[in-house]
Amino acid sequence: MNLKISAISRTAAVAVLVVVIAAAAVGGLFLTGVLTPEQQKRQIIIGLSLPLTNPVGIHAKYAAEMAVEEINAAGGVTINGTKYQLVLVAEDTNEMDPLIPVDQGVTAFKRLIEVHGAHVIVGGVRTDVVVAQTQQLSRYKIVYLDVESNQRIVEDLVQSDYDNYKYYFHFFAGGRNSSAGPYIAQIPVALRNAARANPNFPNVTRVALVAENALWTVGLAGRPAGNSTFFQRLKAAGFDLVFAELYPTTQADFSSYLARIKASGAGLIILLFSGPPGVAFVKQWAAYDWSPGKKPIVFGPGLLGGFSWFWDQTGGAAQGTFWWPATVKVPVTPKTVPFIEKFTQRFKETPNTAAFGTYDAIYVLKEALERANTWKGDRLVEAMERTDYVGVMGRIKFDRRHHGLNLADQHLYWYFGQWQNGELVPVWSPDQRDTVRNFILP
Amino acid sequence: MITTEAFATIMVYGLITSLVYALFAEGFSLIFGVARMIDAAYGLWYAAAAYMAYALVTVYNVNVFVTFFATIAALFSAGFVYYWAVLRRIKEHIEMIMTTFLIALVIQNLIVLLFTNFPWSTPAVLPGSTVVFGVSVFNQQLSAAVAAAGLLVLLWFLIYRTKVGLAIRGVAQDLDAAVCVGIKPQQTMALVLGLSTALAGLASLLVTPQSTITPVMGWPMLTLAFAIVVLGGLGDYRGTLIAAFVIGYVEIAVQNLVSPLYAGAASLIAVLLTLWIRPRGIFGKSVEH
Numbered sequence: 001m002n003l004k005i006s007a008i009s010r011t012a013a014v015a016v017l018v019v020v021i022a023a024a025a026v027g028g029l030f031l032t033g034v035l036t037p038e039q040q041k042r043q044i045i046i047g048l049s050l051p052l053t054n055p056v057g058i059h060a061k062y063a064a065e066m067a068v069e070e071i072n073a074a075g076g077v078t079i080n081g082t083k084y085q086l087v088l089v090a091e092d093t094n095e096m097d098p099l100i101p102v103d104q105g106v107t108a109f110k111r112l113i114e115v116h117g118a119h120v121i122v123g124g125v126r127t128d129v130v131v132a133q134t135q136q137l138s139r140y141k142i143v144y145l146d147v148e149s150n151q152r153i154v155e156d157l158v159q160s161d162y163d164n165y166k167y168y169f170h171f172f173a174g175g176r177n178s179s180a181g182p183y184i185a186q187i188p189v190a191l192r193n194a195a196r197a198n199p200n201f202p203n204v205t206r207v208a209l210v211a212e213n214a215l216w217t218v219g220l221a222g223r224p225a226g227n228s229t230f231f232q233r234l235k236a237a238g239f240d241l242v243f244a245e246l247y248p249t250t251q252a253d254f255s256s257y258l259a260r261i262k263a264s265g266a267g268l269i270i271l272l273f274s275g276p277p278g279v280a281f282v283k284q285w286a287a288y289d290w291s292p293g294k295k296p297i298v299f300g301p302g303l304l305g306g307f308s309w310f311w312d313q314t315g316g317a318a319q320g321t322f323w324w325p326a327t328v329k330v331p332v333t334p335k336t337v338p339f340i341e342k343f344t345q346r347f348k349e350t351p352n353t354a355a356f357g358t359y360d361a362i363y364v365l366k367e368a369l370e371r372a373n374t375w376k377g378d379r380l381v382e383a384m385e386r387t388d389y390v391g392v393m394g395r396i397k398f399d400r401r402h403h404g405l406n407l408a409d410q411h412l413y414w415y416f417g418q419w420q421n422g423e424l425v426p427v428w429s430p431d432q433r434d435t436v437r438n439f440i441l442p
Numbered sequence: 443m444i445t446t447e448a449f450a451t452i453m454v455y456g457l458i459t460s461l462v463y464a465l466f467a468e469g470f471s472l473i474f475g476v477a478r479m480i481d482a483a484y485g486l487w488y489a490a491a492a493y494m495a496y497a498l499v500t501v502y503n504v505n506v507f508v509t510f511f512a513t514i515a516a517l518f519s520a521g522f523v524y525y526w527a528v529l530r531r532i533k534e535h536i537e538m539i540m541t542t543f544l545i546a547l548v549i550q551n552l553i554v555l556l557f558t559n560f561p562w563s564t565p566a567v568l569p570g571s572t573v574v575f576g577v578s579v580f581n582q583q584l585s586a587a588v589a590a591a592g593l594l595v596l597l598w599f600l601i602y603r604t605k606v607g608l609a610i611r612g613v614a615q616d617l618d619a620a621v622c623v624g625i626k627p628q629q630t631m632a633l634v635l636g637l638s639t640a641l642a643g644l645a646s647l648l649v650t651p652q653s654t655i656t657p658v659m660g661w662p663m664l665t666l667a668f669a670i671v672v673l674g675g676l677g678d679y680r681g682t683l684i685a686a687f688v689i690g691y692v693e694i695a696v697q698n699l700v701s702p703l704y705a706g707a708a709s710l711i712a713v714l715l716t717l718w719i720r721p722r723g724i725f726g727k728s729v730e731h
Contacts, residue, residue, distance in 0.1 A: 053558045097559055099658050213703060246703055250662045252653040253459070256697040259451045259577060276561030280653040283563065287652070289571040289578035304561070313654070315565040 043087045044077060044375050046362070047118025049108050049133065054096040055309065056125050056354045060147055062347050063355035064088055064122060067362035077366050080373045086366070089116040095126040098214075098249035098275055105129035106136065113140050119375040120145065122361055125354070127151040127215040138164040141377035143384060145365060147357035150174035150216045150274075150301070155404045166381050168403055171357040171364075171396070173325065173413040174216070175404030180301055180324050180413065181220055181230055183430055187299055187416065188239055188268060190428055190436045200441060202267030202294050207234065208243035210257060210281065211272035220301070221246065221272055242266050251277045254284045262290065269296045274303040279313050286317035286442075295442055299323065299416070308350035311422045318419040320442025325353045326417025328426040332394050332410055339392040356412055360391030444699065447576065452695050454577040460690025461590040462649055464683050466663060467670035468597055469641030475677025476614045476634045479529060482539055483546040484642055485664030491517050491643030492655040493553050496564045506567050510647055514640050521639025525632040546660070553657040561654040586648035593644060594683070601679060610634060614677060662706075673713045674724050681725030688712060 048064055050057030068086045076083045091108035094100045105126070112118040124130040124146035134154045137144055144167050146154070155175045157165040173180055188204060195201035209231070211221035222228025226244030235241060242264040245257060254277075261269060271281060282305075285298055298321045304310055305323030327350060331337050339359060343351040351359075364387050369375060372383035387398040394411030398404075407413055410431070417424035420440055427439045444452075466488065473481050494513045498504040504512070528545065532538045568581035601607040612620035613630045620627055642663075650659075670689055674681030689709040696708040716724065 051559070053554050053560075055558065055560050058558070094559070097656075097658055099661065245701065248703055248706065250706075251702065252649075252659075253583075255455050255580070255583065256451065256694060256702065259447075259455070260698065262578065263447050276654040276656050279561050279563060283566070283654075284580065284652060287566065287569055287571055287580050287582075289573055309560070313561065313563055315563065 042082060042084045044079075044084050044120070044369065045087050045089055045116065045118045046365070047109075047112030047116055047121045047123075048088055048090040049093055049105065049112060049121055049123030050090065050354075051094050051096040051125055052090060052092040053094065055307065055349075055352065056096055056148060056303070057092070059347075059349070059352045060123070060354040060358040061088075061090060063343065063351065063359040064362055066343065066346070067359050071362070071366050077369050079369060079375075084369075086362070089118055091116075093123070093125075093129060095129045096275070102128050102132045106132050109133040109136060113142060118142070120365060120380070122147060122358060122365075124149045127153065130154060131215075134165060134168050137167040141167065143167050143169070143365075143377055143380050145361040146170045146172065147361055148172050148354045150303070152176050152179070152219070152404070153215075158403045159401065162400075166403075167377055169361075169364075169384055169398060170404035171361045172353065173405060173407065177402065178405040178407045178413065183324065183414070183416070183428075184220070184270070184301065185230060185233055185237075186430070186433050187428060187436075188234060189237060190434055191268065191297060192238075193434055194436050194439060198441075200293060202296055203265065204268040204297060205239050206242045206264065206266045206268070207239050208261045208264060208266035208269045208296065209241060209245070209272075210243075210254075210261075210269060211246050212274060212277065213246040213248055214274065216274065217246070217272045247277055247281075249275055249277065252280055254281045257281075258284060258288045261296065262288070262294075265294075267294065267296050269298045269300075271298055271300040271302055271305075273300070273305070278302050278304055279310070282314050282321055283317045286314070286319070297322075297442060301325070303353070306417055306424065307352045308424075311419055316422070319421070320419065320440055322416050322418035322427055322439075323424075324416045325413050326415055326424050326426070327352055327356065327412065328415050328417045328424050330412075330415060330426055332412050332414075333390050333392065335390070335392045336412065353412075356391075356393040360389070360393055360396060363391060364389050364396055448698055450575050450577050452691070452698050454574050454579060455698075456687075456691040456694040458579065458583050458587040459694055460687040461587045461594070462645055463666060463670060463690045464686035465590040465593055465648075466642060466645035467667045467674075467682050467686050468594065468679065469638035469645075470667040471671045471674065471677055471679070471682040472610075472634055472641075473638045474671060475679075476610055477525075477529070477631045479538055480535070480542070481529075481635075481638075482542040482664065483524075483549060484542075484638070484667060485660030485662075486546040486549040487517060487520070487639045487642040487660070488646040488663045489553060489655070489657060489660035490520075490549055491646040492564075492650040492659065493557055493657075495647055495650075496557075496562050496655055499564050500562070513647060514643055517643035518636040518640040520636075522632050522636035524639065525635035526628075529635065530628060530631070546664075550657050550660070557657070559657050561656050563654045564651045566651045580652050582652040583649075586652075589648055590645070593641075597641070598679065606633070666709075669710060669713045672723060673716050675722055678723075678725040681723055684724055688716075 050060050072085050076085045091112050093105040093108045095105050120143045122145045125148040127149050130149040152175045154168050191204045211217045220230050225246045226241050231241050243261050302323045306326035310318050368383040372379045385398050385400050389396045395409050414429040415426045416428040418427040427436050470484050473479050491513050495509050498509040566582040568585050571578045571580045609625045609630050612625050613627050670685045674685030692709045692712045693705040696705045
């Protein structure tokens with residue numbers, strides 16, 4: 001009997017000791033802050049879902065850091081009278097690599113929420129990744145600020161399936177009211193006008209289309225290539241589409257394309273690219289043996305084309321090519337040039353479009369958080385829908401029906417920039433739609 | 443109906459493409475033929491050479507010719523060490539594929555770590571272009587084709603007309619018999635790995651200055667080498683050469699006559715059709731030996 005009591009006592013003593021140690025450990029963890037719930041630390045966590053080894057993602061992250069530092073230095077975000085600090089966490093989606101499956105982007109998105117406890121997601125570059133990530137929004141009820149995908153698919157879904165997609169806000173062009181299509185359609189007209197005054201121009205009424213085989217080119221290029229409203233309108237305006245081909249995202253040699261373009265007599269190439277093959281195309285176009293006076297002009301929506309690296313990447317072969325979007329140094333708003341200068345001074349590189357979008361997105365978010373007095377998705381959406389903000393890229397206005405940019409007013413995405421001796425020079429914008437200015441032949 | 447211009451384009455570009463493909467695939471074929479190994483990291487040596495050259499030329503401003511020889515020497519050494527340190531210890535095929543695949547991923551991630559995955563490019567050594575049979579050809583490509591042809595002849599000479607080549611063929615044909623006549627198989631295999639890796643690097647250095655470099659550029663090349671070697675008959679020099687020409691011309695013809703989007707698929711269909719008719723590949727007989 002004594003033995004039994006003694007055994008029970010020992011067991012009880014060990015159990016009590018274990019409980020005490022465990023309680024002390026847990027208490028210690030709380031006291032040291034390791035297990036303190038994030039909201040008790042008065043932080044709002046912004047999850048960056050970006051390709052972090054690619055300059056698109058790197059610049060977006062730099063811009064996010066700049067905005068967050070500025071906001072926190074100015075006192076942070078005030079919610080219900082309490083100051084909160086913004087905190088960044090990031091996951092690498094690697095989405096600028098075309099061979100990486102969409103799943104990696106979705107996993108990064110989920111990790112930001114489930115592992116890092118993000119309250120808002122900022123990111124989005126590759127269209128298919130953004131489409132897949134946004135399918136998860138209603139499950140998590142989390143606001144998603146898309147800073148770089150060039151598509152209107154999710155904006156359309158906000159219209160058709162509001163309850164599931166209302167959390168999505170688009171800070172890049174290519175949306176319902178921010179398509180560059182009308183601008184791109186006007187460029188051949190402006191070039192034709194310039195050609196009338198300059199006999200050295202190639203025949204720009206003969207147009208070639210070379211487009212990346214990616215989801216974002218479906219609307220503009222059409223499938224098969226050239227079968228789109230855009231090209232129907234171009235034909236109606238007196239232009240001939242004499243060559244139209246897509247290229248796979250792994251294409252390295254464009255000799256065959258260039259031979260066929262030369263044979264077609266095209267004087268204007270519309271190049272739709274966002275990845276490495278566009279760089280190869282421009283290098284090869286520059287090296288190709290064109291007949292005198294017949295070297296086609298190259299322009300297009302080429303994401304990398306408007307980046308400051310493009311000149312070095314092509315070894316100067318980009319001379320004379322012109323691109324949209326182009327982060328040209330134009331005072332679109334009073335904030336634009338100071339932002340470019342501050343970013344360039346700090347990171348020694350000219351900010352790309354992802355930097356502009358991310359910087360403005362963080363400030364828009366800050367204002368929305370203060371209007372909503374919460375980071376909870378549904379109420380934050382309502383506050384985001386009351387956005388009317390003048391940022392570094394232009395005016396940003398959202399409402400219940402419009403979760404994307406509107407390029408009606410002057411905007412960074414108005415400008416086409418031409419590479420001239422290492423500088424991106426603005427040569428066209430819709431306020432002077434019929435002419436190209438300061439333009440040089442390649 | 444094919445126009446004369448299109449025909450000339452296919453013939454000229456087909457020849458250039460095929461020669462470079464052959465140079466690249468011969469290395470992969472050699473590894474299988476001699477060491478009986480499938481090196482899943484082979485495409486990544488192609489990428490590694492491009493990045494090394496990029497770093498030397500663009501970052502450190504090293505002369506292009508010094509860069510060329512330094513890169514090839516580095517690739518040869520890497521292949522040699524790769525065999526002694528890793529491949530020599532592996533006995534099973536599945537283990538071999540898994541290990542070399544993992545090494546490929548390590549190389550790729552090292553490249554991303556050092557250079558990011560942004561597309562970079564080295565300047566063309568021979569800029570501009572030349573008209574050949576009415577077709578404009580980049581000087582860089584033209585020199586790549588001439589160099590590839592010369593290197594393929596040198597490789598043939600090495601394998602079929604030298605004592606080193608005799609040792610390589612001896613190990614490929616019968617390992618035990620090769621040992622009996624005094625050939626050191628481990629050294630021979632290490633030499634073959636060095637040689638093959640250098641061939642991948644050579645192909646890369648000849649072609650990439652006209653294009654861009656990315657960390658994943660090696661994977662399509664690995665698929666290509668695999669398709670060529672399977673089509674030609676595993677480990678056969680002549681078969682690989684002919685298969686490279688079949689695939690090179692099919693790709694260029696489809697690019698010019700149908701659509702560039704189907705060029706890769708068309709070459710793989712050509713492989714499937716050939717294997718359906720002749721499962722051992724064009725010169726598959728040598729594998730039985």
